[in-house]
Amino acid sequence: MILGEKLGKVVSIPDKWTLTFIVTYENKDKKPNLGDYIVIEKEYSENPEEEVKWLAIVEGAREIILGENELEVKNLLAVDDIGENEKKKYFATEFICKLIGTFYDGIIRPYPRYLPNRGAKVRYPTSEELIEIAGIDSDGFKIGNLVVGGIKVAVPSSNMGIRYIPFKFNLxxxxxxxxxxxxxxxxxxxxxxxxxxxxxxxxxxxxxxxxxxxxxxxxxxxxxxxxxxxxxxxxxxxxxxxxxxxxxxxxxxxxxxxxxxxxxxxxxxxFNLEDIEIGKIIEHLLREDDKKLKALDHLCFATPDAIKEIIRLVYANIQNPNDIQILSDLIDKLEKLMQSSRSVNYSKVEAALRVLKNVVKYYYTPNxxxxxxxxxxxxxxxxxxxxxxxxxxxxxxxxxxxxxxxxxxxxxxxxxxxxxxxxxxxxxxxxxxxxxxxxxxxxxxxxxxxxxxxxxxxxxxxxxxxxxxxxxxxxxxxxxxxFVMHLLTNQDVHKLCSIAPQYELYAENIQQEPIRGTAYIYSNVYEEFIKPFPLVVCTELENFNNVVAVVNTKRKAFVQPIDKRKEIEEIFVKKLMEFIKNGIKNISWRDLWGEINKELPDDNIYKNSYGGGKPYPSKNIIHVLEEKYTIIEVEGKNYVIKPVRKPGKTYVERYSLESIETSEND
Missing domain, CATH: 3.40.50.300 (P-loop containing nucleotide triphosphate hydrolases)
Incomplete structure (x- = not known):
C-alpha cells in the first residue's frame, strides 16, 4: 500500500453497496490486497477536504483482458508466452469493493446515503485517513496496531522514520x-x-x-x-x-x-459457611438431587448461631470420623433443630447429615x-x-x-x-x-x-x-x-454475523486466517463522548509482556487521564456563554475551535489533534460536543446552538447562537 496513491477510476456500480475499478498490468505493483481500505472521491475538486469521500474495502478480484481480443489473447497464451508490451496492452485486474461508509465533516459514517459516479477517482487512504479509522477512541488505551489487508500499516514519523498506527480502546x-x-x-x-x-x-x-x-x-x-x-x-x-x-x-x-x-x-x-444464610447454601451449593430431597429445609428457621454450631460440628465430624461423641452431639443438635416439623424422623435427620457433610466437605473453609x-x-x-x-x-x-x-x-x-x-x-x-x-x-x-x-x-x-x-x-x-479472533466452525461465524452484521465483510478472514494475536473489534456503545464504531477494525494485539513493560516504565504514554474530555468541554461551554453574553449571534467554526485549541493545556490529548497540522482539536471531540450542546442556558434563557453549512457543502462554516424565543418568532 502506497498511502494516498491513485489506483484508478470507478468503472461500474453493480448494486448500491458494490463498485469495481481496474488496475492495468503496467500498474500491477500498486494492486491492493483483499481487505485493503480504498477511498473514492471526485476526480477534480477545488476544495477536496470539503467534499464527501467514500470508504470501501476490497472484497474480491479477477484477472481480465481488455478490449475485444480475449479469444486472440487466450490462443497466444496457449501456444506461446506474451511479451511485456502485449501484457501492458491486454492484461488488467478488476477489483470488487464493498462501500462501508463516508468521510463527512471529518467523521466516518457507515452506510452511505448516496453513491459515487462512474469515473470517480479511486486511491489508497492517506496516513491521516487511516489514523482517523484507527483513532475512533483517540483518548483510549492502546491495545494494538491497525491492520489493513493483513498487514500492519506503517506511516512516516519525524522521530522514528516510520511508525505503526496504534489502535486505542476507550475503557x-x-x-x-x-x-x-x-x-x-x-x-x-x-x-x-x-x-x-x-x-x-x-x-x-x-x-x-x-x-x-x-x-x-x-x-x-x-x-x-x-x-x-x-x-x-x-x-x-x-x-x-x-x-x-x-x-x-x-x-x-x-x-x-x-x-x-x-x-x-x-x-x-x-466459603466460611458460618457467615452464609442457610437459604443461600441451599440455593447455590447443593446439588440438584439434594435440593429435591429438601433435607435442609427444616433448618431455614434456625437461628444463625445454631447454624454456625451445626456447621462446626459437621466439620469436626469430617476431621474426626471415629469420634463418637462429636457425632452424637451433631445428631442431637440436628434433631432438636428439626423438631418443629411433625414429620421429622431419623431418616430425615440422616439425609440432612449426609447433605451437610457434602457441602461442608467441598465448600467450607474455616476463617x-x-x-x-x-x-x-x-x-x-x-x-x-x-x-x-x-x-x-x-x-x-x-x-x-x-x-x-x-x-x-x-x-x-x-x-x-x-x-x-x-x-x-x-x-x-x-x-x-x-x-x-x-x-x-x-x-x-x-x-x-x-x-x-x-x-x-x-x-x-x-x-x-x-x-x-x-x-x-x-x-x-x-x-x-x-473482540473476535480465529473461529473454526461455520456455525460460530454465522451466529456472529447474524447478531452483528458488521462482521459479514470479515467472515472469511475470521474463519480462514488462523493468525495468532489478530482481533476484529466492534463496539456499539453510544454514550456522551463515546460513539459506536462505524466499522469493524482489524488489530494486531499488543503482546501483554510489552503492555507491562510500557506501563511500568512510561505510564503516561500508555494511559491517558479520562478527565481531559471534561477539560475541553468546559472551555467549549465557557466560550459559547461568553459569545452569548456579548451579544454575538454568529461565530465562525475556525475562530471558535481555534480559540478553544489555544486555551487547552499542552498536555491535553485533544490539542492540535485535528490532523493535517491544523491548530484545532480532534474531529471526533468536535462532533461529540456539537451533538451534545444543541441548547445552552445563559442567565435564565435557553439558546439554540446551530451548526450552519454552506449550500451544497458538507463542512460546518459557522454557528448561529439564538435564543429560543427569537428562533420561534423567526
Missing part, C-alpha cells in the same frame, strides 16, 4: 456493559483480556474487577507471559511481605494481597474471608482473582454463581433504597457453560441476570468463549463490544 466502553471475547484456544484471548483489565484498573482506581481465572494465569506468571501482579502501578500500595510473598495480615493461607490485587487460591480457600470481606473488597476497588486452576468445573460454577449473586443482590437492594451501588467488572471464562440457551431460560440465575440486567446495577461483564454459537441469542444481541 469506558466496558463500564456496565457486556463485552464478548471470541476465539479458539491459543489465539490470544487471555493476552487481550489481561491488557483490558490492566487498562481498566489504571483508568478506574476506585472500580473493582472480579476475575474467575480457570488456569491461574492472571496472578501467576509463566515463562512466556506475565501476570497482572507484575503491573507495578497496580501493586504499588504498601504490603506486608511474608516468606517472599505479599500477604495481608490476618488472612489465612491461600489469600494473597498485592496492592489492589486480592488473589484467592480456590483449592485452599472457599475464610468470603463472603464477609467480598463486599469490602469490591467497595475498595480491588482486583479480586479467584484462581480456579486446581478445582473442578462444578466448584467453579457454584463459586461464580454465588459471588455474582452476592454483588447483584447488594446492588439491587441499594437500587431500591437509592443508596450507592458497587462498581464492578466481572470476567468469566468458558461462558458457554453459563450463558447458553438452557441457562438463559432461568431468569433467576445470577449470571443470566448479570448479562441481562448488569447495566441497571452498574455491573459490567466480559465473557470469553471458543463457541459463540452456544451463547443465547438474546444475550448476544445485547452485547455491546466484540
Amino acid at each position: 469506558r466502553r466496558l463500564d456496565n456493559r457486556r463485552t464478548a471475547v471470541f476465539g479458539q484456544s491459543g489465539y490470544g484471548k487471555s493476552n487481550l483480556t489481561k491488557a483490558l483489565i490492566t487498562g481498566y484498573a489504571l483508568h478506574n482506581p476506585n472500580k473493582a474487577v472480579c476475575i474467575f481465572d480457570r488456569s491461574g494465569e492472571y496472578v501467576n506468571a509463566s515463562e512466556w507471559s506475565k501476570s497482572l501482579c507484575e503491573v507495578e502501578p497496580i501493586v504499588q500500595e504498601q504490603n506486608t511481605t511474608v516468606q517472599g510473598q505479599t500477604t495481608s495480615p490476618g488472612y489465612i493461607e491461600g489469600v494473597t494481597v498485592k496492592g489492589r490485587i486480592v488473589s484467592i487460591e480456590v483449592s485452599k480457600v472457599l 475464610s474471608p468470603i463472603p464477609v470481606e467480598l463486599i469490602n473488597w469490591i467497595r475498595e476497588g480491588k482486583i479480586i482473582v479467584f484462581n480456579c486452576s486446581n478445582v473442578g468445573d462444578e466448584v467453579i460454577s457454584r463459586l461464580t454463581r454465588f459471588v455474582v449473586s452476592e454483588i447483584l443482590n447488594y446492588n439491587s437492594e441499594a437500587y431500591v433504597t437509592q443508596q450507592p451501588m458497587l462498581d464492578c467488572l466481572f470476567l468469566i471464562e468458558e461462558a458457554q457453560n453459563y450463558l447458553n440457551q438452557d441457562k438463559a431460560r432461568d431468569d433467576n440465575d445470577p449470571i443470566i441476570r448479570l448479562a441481562k440486567e448488569g447495566r441497571k446495577y452498574k455491573l459490567g461483564l466480559i465473557y470469553v468463549t471458543q463457541q459463540p454459537s452456544a451463547i443465547d441469542d438474546n444475550i448476544l444481541s445485547q452485547t455491546n463490544n466484540f
Whole structure:
C-alpha cells in the first residue's frame, strides 16, 4: 500500500453497496490486497477536504483482458508466452469493493446515503485517513496496531522514520456493559483480556474487577507471559511481605494481597459457611438431587448461631470420623433443630447429615474471608482473582454463581433504597457453560441476570468463549463490544454475523486466517463522548509482556487521564456563554475551535489533534460536543446552538447562537 496513491477510476456500480475499478498490468505493483481500505472521491475538486469521500474495502478480484481480443489473447497464451508490451496492452485486474461508509465533516459514517459516479477517482487512504479509522477512541488505551489487508500499516514519523498506527480502546466502553471475547484456544484471548483489565484498573482506581481465572494465569506468571501482579502501578500500595510473598495480615493461607490485587487460591480457600444464610447454601451449593430431597429445609428457621454450631460440628465430624461423641452431639443438635416439623424422623435427620457433610466437605473453609470481606473488597476497588486452576468445573460454577449473586443482590437492594451501588467488572471464562440457551431460560440465575440486567446495577461483564454459537441469542444481541479472533466452525461465524452484521465483510478472514494475536473489534456503545464504531477494525494485539513493560516504565504514554474530555468541554461551554453574553449571534467554526485549541493545556490529548497540522482539536471531540450542546442556558434563557453549512457543502462554516424565543418568532 502506497498511502494516498491513485489506483484508478470507478468503472461500474453493480448494486448500491458494490463498485469495481481496474488496475492495468503496467500498474500491477500498486494492486491492493483483499481487505485493503480504498477511498473514492471526485476526480477534480477545488476544495477536496470539503467534499464527501467514500470508504470501501476490497472484497474480491479477477484477472481480465481488455478490449475485444480475449479469444486472440487466450490462443497466444496457449501456444506461446506474451511479451511485456502485449501484457501492458491486454492484461488488467478488476477489483470488487464493498462501500462501508463516508468521510463527512471529518467523521466516518457507515452506510452511505448516496453513491459515487462512474469515473470517480479511486486511491489508497492517506496516513491521516487511516489514523482517523484507527483513532475512533483517540483518548483510549492502546491495545494494538491497525491492520489493513493483513498487514500492519506503517506511516512516516519525524522521530522514528516510520511508525505503526496504534489502535486505542476507550475503557469506558466496558463500564456496565457486556463485552464478548471470541476465539479458539491459543489465539490470544487471555493476552487481550489481561491488557483490558490492566487498562481498566489504571483508568478506574476506585472500580473493582472480579476475575474467575480457570488456569491461574492472571496472578501467576509463566515463562512466556506475565501476570497482572507484575503491573507495578497496580501493586504499588504498601504490603506486608511474608516468606517472599505479599500477604495481608490476618488472612489465612491461600489469600494473597498485592496492592489492589486480592488473589484467592480456590483449592485452599472457599466459603466460611458460618457467615452464609442457610437459604443461600441451599440455593447455590447443593446439588440438584439434594435440593429435591429438601433435607435442609427444616433448618431455614434456625437461628444463625445454631447454624454456625451445626456447621462446626459437621466439620469436626469430617476431621474426626471415629469420634463418637462429636457425632452424637451433631445428631442431637440436628434433631432438636428439626423438631418443629411433625414429620421429622431419623431418616430425615440422616439425609440432612449426609447433605451437610457434602457441602461442608467441598465448600467450607474455616476463617475464610468470603463472603464477609467480598463486599469490602469490591467497595475498595480491588482486583479480586479467584484462581480456579486446581478445582473442578462444578466448584467453579457454584463459586461464580454465588459471588455474582452476592454483588447483584447488594446492588439491587441499594437500587431500591437509592443508596450507592458497587462498581464492578466481572470476567468469566468458558461462558458457554453459563450463558447458553438452557441457562438463559432461568431468569433467576445470577449470571443470566448479570448479562441481562448488569447495566441497571452498574455491573459490567466480559465473557470469553471458543463457541459463540452456544451463547443465547438474546444475550448476544445485547452485547455491546466484540473482540473476535480465529473461529473454526461455520456455525460460530454465522451466529456472529447474524447478531452483528458488521462482521459479514470479515467472515472469511475470521474463519480462514488462523493468525495468532489478530482481533476484529466492534463496539456499539453510544454514550456522551463515546460513539459506536462505524466499522469493524482489524488489530494486531499488543503482546501483554510489552503492555507491562510500557506501563511500568512510561505510564503516561500508555494511559491517558479520562478527565481531559471534561477539560475541553468546559472551555467549549465557557466560550459559547461568553459569545452569548456579548451579544454575538454568529461565530465562525475556525475562530471558535481555534480559540478553544489555544486555551487547552499542552498536555491535553485533544490539542492540535485535528490532523493535517491544523491548530484545532480532534474531529471526533468536535462532533461529540456539537451533538451534545444543541441548547445552552445563559442567565435564565435557553439558546439554540446551530451548526450552519454552506449550500451544497458538507463542512460546518459557522454557528448561529439564538435564543429560543427569537428562533420561534423567526
